[in-house]
Amino acid sequence: MKQKKTLLTVITIFVLFALVYLADQTLDPYKMRILNLCAIYVVLGLSMNLINGFTGLFSLGHAGFMAVGAYTTAILTMPDVVKGQNFFMAPMMKPLDTAHVPFFLALLISGILAGVVGYLIGAPALRLRGDYLAIATLGFAEIIRVVFTNMQSVTNGALGLKGIPVSANIWWTFGVALVTVLVIGSLINSSYGRAFKAIREDEIAAESMGINLFKHKVLAFTIGAFFAGIGGGLLGSLLGTIDPLMFRFFLTFNVLLIIILGGMGSITGTIISAFIITIGGELLRFLDESMTIGNLVIPGISGMRMVVFSALLMIVVLFFNRGIMGTKELSWDSFFNKFSKKPLAKGGNKQ
Amino acid sequence: MLKIENLNVAYGGIEALKGISIEVEEGKIVTLVGANGAGKSTVLRSIMGLVKPKTGNITYHGKNLLAVKRHDIVKNGITLVPEGRRVFPDMTVLENLKLGAFTRKDQKEIKKDIDWVYTLFSRLKEREWQLAGTLSGGEQQMLAVGRALMSRPKLLMMDEPSLGLAPMIVKDIFNIIREIHSQGMTILLIEQNANAALHIADVGYVIETGLITLKGTGKELLANEDVKKAYLGESVIKLKA
Numbered sequence: 001m002k003q004k005k006t007l008l009t010v011i012t013i014f015v016l017f018a019l020v021y022l023a024d025q026t027l028d029p030y031k032m033r034i035l036n037l038c039a040i041y042v043v044l045g046l047s048m049n050l051i052n053g054f055t056g057l058f059s060l061g062h063a064g065f066m067a068v069g070a071y072t073t074a075i076l077t078m079p080d081v082v083k084g085q086n087f088f089m090a091p092m093m094k095p096l097d098t099a100h101v102p103f104f105l106a107l108l109i110s111g112i113l114a115g116v117v118g119y120l121i122g123a124p125a126l127r128l129r130g131d132y133l134a135i136a137t138l139g140f141a142e143i144i145r146v147v148f149t150n151m152q153s154v155t156n157g158a159l160g161l162k163g164i165p166v167s168a169n170i171w172w173t174f175g176v177a178l179v180t181v182l183v184i185g186s187l188i189n190s191s192y193g194r195a196f197k198a199i200r201e202d203e204i205a206a207e208s209m210g211i212n213l214f215k216h217k218v219l220a221f222t223i224g225a226f227f228a229g230i231g232g233g234l235l236g237s238l239l240g241t242i243d244p245l246m247f248r249f250f251l252t253f254n255v256l257l258i259i260i261l262g263g264m265g266s267i268t269g270t271i272i273s274a275f276i277i278t279i280g281g282e283l284l285r286f287l288d289e290s291m292t293i294g295n296l297v298i299p300g301i302s303g304m305r306m307v308v309f310s311a312l313l314m315i316v317v318l319f320f321n322r323g324i325m326g327t328k329e330l331s332w333d334s335f336f337n338k339f340s341k342k343p344l345a346k347g348g349n350k351q
Numbered sequence: 352m353l354k355i356e357n358l359n360v361a362y363g364g365i366e367a368l369k370g371i372s373i374e375v376e377e378g379k380i381v382t383l384v385g386a387n388g389a390g391k392s393t394v395l396r397s398i399m400g401l402v403k404p405k406t407g408n409i410t411y412h413g414k415n416l417l418a419v420k421r422h423d424i425v426k427n428g429i430t431l432v433p434e435g436r437r438v439f440p441d442m443t444v445l446e447n448l449k450l451g452a453f454t455r456k457d458q459k460e461i462k463k464d465i466d467w468v469y470t471l472f473s474r475l476k477e478r479e480w481q482l483a484g485t486l487s488g489g490e491q492q493m494l495a496v497g498r499a500l501m502s503r504p505k506l507l508m509m510d511e512p513s514l515g516l517a518p519m520i521v522k523d524i525f526n527i528i529r530e531i532h533s534q535g536m537t538i539l540l541i542e543q544n545a546n547a548a549l550h551i552a553d554v555g556y557v558i559e560t561g562l563i564t565l566k567g568t569g570k571e572l573l574a575n576e577d578v579k580k581a582y583l584g585e586s587v588i589k590l591k592a
Contacts, residue, residue, distance in 0.1 A: 191453065198439055198450050205437035208399070210425030210454040210502065327441055 005332045013178065020174050032170060033238075034282050039173035040234050041274040043180045045258040046267060047227030050184055052256070053264035053327075054193065055220040056200030058134045060252050061121060062228050064141030067148055067247035068117050069110035069229030070236035071155055074164045075099065076106040077237065082163040089159065090152045103167040107176070107233045114229020115222045117144070122221035126214065138249065149244040160243025161236075168237035176234060180227055185267055187223070196220050200265070261316060262323050269325030284309055352377045352537055353398070353416075353429075353506060358407035360393050367393040369561040370407065375506065376554070380528070380538045382569070384545040384582060385558035391541045392434065394558075395510050399424055399431055411506075425454050428505035435514060436495040440484025444475050447483050447494055451501030461501070468497040471527060489520035496527065507531070508539045513547060525551055545582035549573045557582075 023035060044062065051059045075096055078086075083097055091097070101109065125136040148155045155161070187193055195216045198206040207213055236242045254277075262273030284305035291298045317323075328334070353375040360368040368390045375381045385391050396402045398409055400421040409416040411427065419427060430451075439447050448468060452461045469476040472493040478486060483494055492512055499507060512528070513521040525547050532538055532551075542548035549555050552569035557578060565572060572578050 194446065194450055195453065197442065198453075201439040201441055202437050205433055205439060206450075207421060208425070208431045208433050208437075209450050209498070210422050211450075212422040215422075 008332055016174070016178070020170055024170050034279060036168065036170055036173045036238050038275045038278045039170075039177040040231055040238065041255070041258055041278050042177040042271050043173075043227055043231040043234065044255045045262065045270040045274045046180050046184050047224045047231060048255045049259045049262075049264065049267070049270050050187070050196075050227075051220055051224035053259055053266070053270075054188060054200065055196040055217060057126065057217060057221065058130060059137040059221065059224075060134050060249070060256070061118075061137035061141040061225075062255050063247040063249060063251040064121075064137075064144035065114040065118055065225040065228035066232030066235065066251065067141075067144055067244070068114040069107075069232030070242050070247070071148060071161070072110040072113050072229070073103075073106045073233030074161045074236050074242055075154070076101050076109060077103055077165050077167060078161065078163065079165070086156050086159070086161055086163065087153070089157065092156075093153045096154060103165075103172075103237070107230050110233035111226040111230040114232070115226035118225020118228075119218060119222045122218045122225075126217045126221060138252075141247075141249070141252065145244050145247050148247075155244070158244060160241060160246075162241045164236055164240050164242065166237060166240050168234045173234055173238070176230060180230075181267060181271065184223075184227070188267065192216065192219065197265070257313065260323055261313065263325035263327060264323060265327035266323065266325035266329055268330040269323055269328075272324055280312075281305070281309060352412060353539070354408075354410045355394070355398075356408045356410075358394070358397060358409065359405045360390075360397055360402055360407075361405050362402075367561055368397070368404075371558065371561070371563045373556055373563070375537060375539050377537055378535060379553040380532050380540060380551055380569075381554045381556070382540040382542060382548040382552035383556050383558055384542055384548055384572075386543070386582075388560075389558045390561045391558055392510060395431060395508055395539075395541060398429065398508065425502050425504075428503075430499040430502045430504035430507055432495050432499045432507070432509040432512060434510035436488070436491045438483040438486070438491050438494050438498070440482065442483055443480050444483055444486070444494060445479050447498050448475075448501050451498035452503075454502060464501055464503065468500055471500075471530065472497055488516050489523065492516060492520070492524055493527070496524075496531075500531070504536070506537045506539060508541070510541050511543060512540070513542060513544045521547060545578065546573075549578075 023032065027035070044066070048059075048062050051057050076099055079100075080098055083092055087097075121137065121140045125133060125140065128136050149158050151157065188196070195206065195211045198209065198211055199213060199216055203213060258273050258277050259270055261277060262269030262271070287305040287308055288300050288302050290300040355371065355373040357370045357372055358368050359366065359370050371390070371394070373381070373383070373394070383391050383394060393402065397404050398416065400417070400419065404417070411429065414427075416424070416427075439450065442450070445465070448465050449461070452464065455461055474490055475493060475497055478490065483491065486494060496509070496512070509528070512524050516524065521544065528538060528540065529551050540548055540552065549569045549572050555565075555567060555569050555572045556563050557565040557572065565575065565578065567575070573583070
């Protein structure tokens, strides 16, 4: 049975990449951009879900970690000439202006740096709980943004960085998304994952079980920050230009939306909702344009789609108040159980 | 086994414990009875390292327990069944039990112990795949006890296991405590239900406003006039007489 499931997983991965290949061959750049964004939001959503959903730490610092990752990747992959063109206000700091690493290494370093920042923020902030933690992490994310705005010789300040080599293509984004799913998935199913969930459900009880609360909270936070950094690096590389204003609270809010809609504490839910929200946001774009219904011409109101989108989300959250998946997962087990109808079977959810 | 000497704990300016001494001998059921706010839970909190005592010692097998970190207490063989059950509501019964064995790595033995818990509480076996939050209060208490047993404690501490349960269920729970004890477990029981607790206890302490006012065997305390008046209710005694 276990072998069968592994085989099915491998086949699914192959099918996924076959579809990615097909998309790469047939779709226009606009659609490809959306697909890329979907995959990046899967990475970001999962990293935030690990912190907020699985471990139950209400953190709003995601944009900060993404900024660290995006800037690191950008600085480490930009060619010297482009760096020179960018930094006309103040020359770039010495070793950085000629620093170069391959894209993969740049992403890895982005993740590690974001993880280190996550650890440094988490160690003091995770002594707080609930709303207080949310405010503290939100504050830290803003601090990161303000610091980046003012480090003229490293980040080019408010001007941002332009001409970042676009190394992130559909293979990179979907590849990283797959790795993230596999890593976070196996983490959640390990004894660490069980400890994370125990902390989410009841801290006092978790502590009576001998779980080191602080260690596990910081661990979840650091790993979440690591993947947020990688997601940020991919995003910067995909867009080709970044500036500090990109990493405002709105970005964190977008990711938060994904995990709330998908279900706090569900990997498959996050994946599904990352696609729904990213594609949905684009599909509703017609609302911003002027429309002609019969003889009536409605002038386009820019931002209209966001209003409709928010209203739709409110409806979804009202009726599925635990998100699409809640804490459940789509797995081979649940798939088979749909057909086998075993009563309360092992791992099944038939009553 | 566990020795508390002259323990003095204060929350801010208010002294919750004013120098109490308790000894838990191996293989005994020791109970601590008292009214609300007497300081019962503070004793447990001090043992678990959740509050720092002002003065006093807690030693466990001769080891200074106050120096042991909170999450290492379980590894030392002391497990707490927390007040109000506190099972993990969104996890299945089985997952709850597995979390009880969090500090252990011996998978085979853990499996054996799960079976052992299921023989103690056959109700849990039936509900293995049910979410703990959907269990009844009594079943949740059984799960909380079973979960604590999964860490293979040498000393099991229970904080108000009868809290909020129907009298019939309370009886079941106390029978189970007796059963666990007969298999060689040392138990420190903290209860408001003095009658039930003293019936099964080898040694009992009565705690009032942070001081131990009486100590004796369970039977002695049950027969004590002051205890009867204060904790057992005179009307019941009269009826029996």
